[in-house]
Amino acid sequence: MFNRPVTALKYVGPRKASCLNKLGILTVGDLLWHFPRRYEDRRQLKELAAAAAGEIITVQVTIRAWEERELRPNLRLFRALIQDRQGTGYALWFNQPYIKRQLRAGSEVILTGKVNYRGYIPELQVNDYEAIGQGDKGLHTGRIVPFYPLTTGISQRWLRLVVYRTLEEMEGGIPELLPPSLCQRYRLLNRYQALKYIHFPPDPGALHQARRRLKYEELLIWELALTLSRWQREAAVRGIAHTPDNELVHRFLAALPFNLTGAQERVLAEILADMEEPRPMARLLQGDVGSGKTVVAAAAMVKSIAGGWQAALMAPTEVLAEQHGQTLQKILAPLEVPVAILTGSTPRPEREAILAGLDTGAVPLVVGTHALIQENVSFKALGLVVIDEQHRFGVGQRAALQAKGQAPDLLVMTATPIPRTLALAVYGDLDVSLLDELPPGRQPVSTHILTEKQRSKAYRLIRREIENGHQAYVICPLIEESDSIAAEAAMAMAKKLQEEIFPQYTVGLVHGRLKAAEKEEVMKAFREGKIAILVATTVVEVGVDVPNATVILIEGAERLGLAQLHQLRGRVGRGAAASYCLLITNSSEAARERLAVLASSQDGFAIAEADLRLRGPGEFFGTRQHGLPEFRLASLPGDGRILEQARQDARMICREKLWQQPEYRDLYLAAREKMSCLQL
Structure with a gap:
């Protein structure tokens, strides 16, 4: 039933189906798994006279009369005189001539909108409406109302109606994917209830339970796919039993x-x-910088x-x-x-x-x-x-x-510290080894957030360190000038530093467009101390080891993620001398607060957790790639506890070969289907 095309549904013709396809909705299953992005609680009805200016309210009123007038070309006002138990006011619509036919004088309606006052008379600019007794089942007002991601040609009202009718049609026909034992253990809603309540929750508690059930199902399928993949790989081939002689x-x-x-x-x-x-090793080695x-x-x-x-x-x-x-x-x-x-x-x-x-x-x-x-x-x-x-x-x-x-x-x-929740999701088919200790003698890097006006302080620090026999990095996100981005580009910066700021020192330049031989020549000169200041893009983010470098200045720091900034900071502090990381930014207060997380911590894992919360898994890694899970409902790290439980259950299912039992069959098939999407 889930695999039926959406054109099999009532109200969905070829034109609407084409619009739904742009949202990734091709089948009935895609429609039911197209979850609301937010909700509005419109259950509490209010009297017009009790509303404050600017307040968004839901009211039950009677339409008494209509008027319309043209305010200017292409802008027509439709105004209804409305009455509730406490008094009268007006409801406003713009450029919706059909509204007079749908809500005729004398009809009882529920309206939701923003209140303003013309003198002492309340006017409601209507966002949503519903005629009482006209068969929309109270989908748009008087309840917790879902709001979906949309595209051109699809309205919230139409999509709510189609989803509601589809759920009505499929009641009793949605197969359960999870075995009864797991549903009972965690007191989960059945699958149909969860889908019904996530679209049309009767109350916040029902919405929470629906989301909990569907997140667990999604994460269990993912973790079971990872576990089965590894189990299958190890069972299929005999690995190399390396010599025990070390x-x-x-x-x-x-x-x-x-x-x-x-x-x-x-x-x-x-x-x-x-x-x-004698089985192939599959292990992730995680460790902070250095x-x-x-x-x-x-x-x-x-x-x-x-x-x-x-x-x-x-x-x-x-x-x-x-x-x-x-x-x-x-x-x-x-x-x-x-x-x-x-x-x-x-x-x-x-x-x-x-x-x-x-x-x-x-x-x-x-x-x-x-x-x-x-x-x-x-x-x-x-x-x-x-x-x-x-x-x-x-x-x-x-x-x-x-x-x-x-x-x-x-x-x-x-070298990117990966929060445990993300490691389980991305590398769930690997065992994890963690290097959580730095070599002795490594000093914390002193990190400072500076504005453009404080640039001279940064240059004074760089000059002092070079005079003391050390070296410095200057990092620019771009190679060429760009009018849209304030950060100076690497080539322009190198020229400026060499000609205007530090003419007495040698300034080198390395970026992604240099040929490999040219890059290596510059890096070799920097390692040997022949270059005092290396201007670079983020090509030096990982692996580059020059213990004599004690200062790194990062331009446009707000444009990089915290984990990436932490990696760049790790280019210094690799020797015994005190080291410094200088973050140049003229961005918003919010951006400065984010950078303050880096300045206040040397713990790469704590920084990575903050980066993951702020930017999400795809941006955490710097680019969205195949193999990085993009869940429909679950999110990381917020749903880490559910993910941990799903991982334990997936391993238990494989260890005890429960997938051979009939009640686990559908879950097993869903995981097998997911396996084909994994990067293994």
Whole structure:
């Protein structure tokens, strides 16, 4: 029944169906799951004489007489004399000539609108109306009234009527998706009641129960799809049981010039144990800025190599891939493990040598960008795939690299602290390891919010730090000038700083339009201290490690999310010296309050939670991508408790194989259908 086209419904002809299609409503099911965006409580009737000017009220009145007049071309007033028990007033409509036919003199009506006074006479500018006894079932007034997302050609009154008639028609015909045991455990409304009350709630309590039931159903289907996907993947293939001998890993760790933190040791133990299991590892490694994820990943790659397998690390940008490659080359040098770097800018002769080495196994470890998933890249024995900043990759790219081997282990890393609720929703098919401890000696970064008038203070601080032998970043969101955005662009800023502000120092520039070789040349000069001030776009957001940099100035800070600003702030404070983050903004007080969250906290997870609440999941990640859940009703992090319960129930259903029971069959089929939409 849900899959019937909307044209099968009364009142829906081809023209209306075309309008509904623009809202994503193609079937009866789409219509019933097109939920109201807000509600107005119009249950309390008021007397005209008791209304205050500017108040929106609902009244029950009798139409006594009509008049109409043209106020100006294309603007016609229709005014009705109305009467209730306390007195008389007027009801106003504009450019609605049909209203006189629908609400004839002598008819009883319920009106909702805004009250104004002409002298002592109340006038009601009508928003909605309903004639008593004309069959609209009280959909528009005298109740809690739903308001839907609309498009041209669709009115609230018409859509309410169609949804109401559809619910009437389908009473008793909407199949239950959740098994009775779950409905009873959580005291959930049945599916028909939930749909009826979310569209036409008799009271706020019924609306709350309807939303609770439908959110749980939505989140349970999602979590069950994730859990089934992982269960199916693990059952389908046998993974690599890596060698339990960790001698080479211990040699690697012993050669490091520092000791691992307690968090690094704990997480590494989780990963190494996972790799020794005969099922493919699927693990998310989360850690705040500077928590040491790369070293942990390097140890995992050493374990893979020790057993004769290859390892690959894929990063989203060439700058980050080069950074990772050079870091691994340095820390793996004592083991004499060769590390290749493969990007779109790798020279052809070098590229061909790397490809041959991967094919024969002579290259045990490769770091690269999307170049790693090209068709001509083949591995002799790929045993471990590491993905850095997974959310920056498009559909299927994670799977494409895994497909280069026979069920290799997977380690997904992110330097963006992801709130638990979002991690469950986006990475529910992965186990999670958390680096929640920073290496000793790391100092908090002092963060300050400055206006344009205070720019000179920022420049004085930068000058002081450079004179003390340190370096600075200046971050601009854009590359070119734009009249619509106040923030100065990177190229213009670099020129201004070099020629007018800091002519005695070397100013470098890096942005996304530079060729990879040019970027690396600038970054190398900055790392070596040959550049005092690096002007950059957000290409330096993650991975860039220059311990001597102690100041970062961010232009137009209000245009970036808190999580992204926290990542940028993490470019400094990587050495022992005191460091500073300067946020330049001339935006609203609300924007400054948002930035104050960053200034008052060094906790990436607390900042990420605030960012998620303020901007939502899609914008939290910087771009809306396939694989990021866009729920019809549930929202994160607000519905985190429901999500947690749904995850537990989904795992219980799979663990006990309840999906084989008849009462779980429809739920299982819904989850299977959802699986086809996931990025796995």
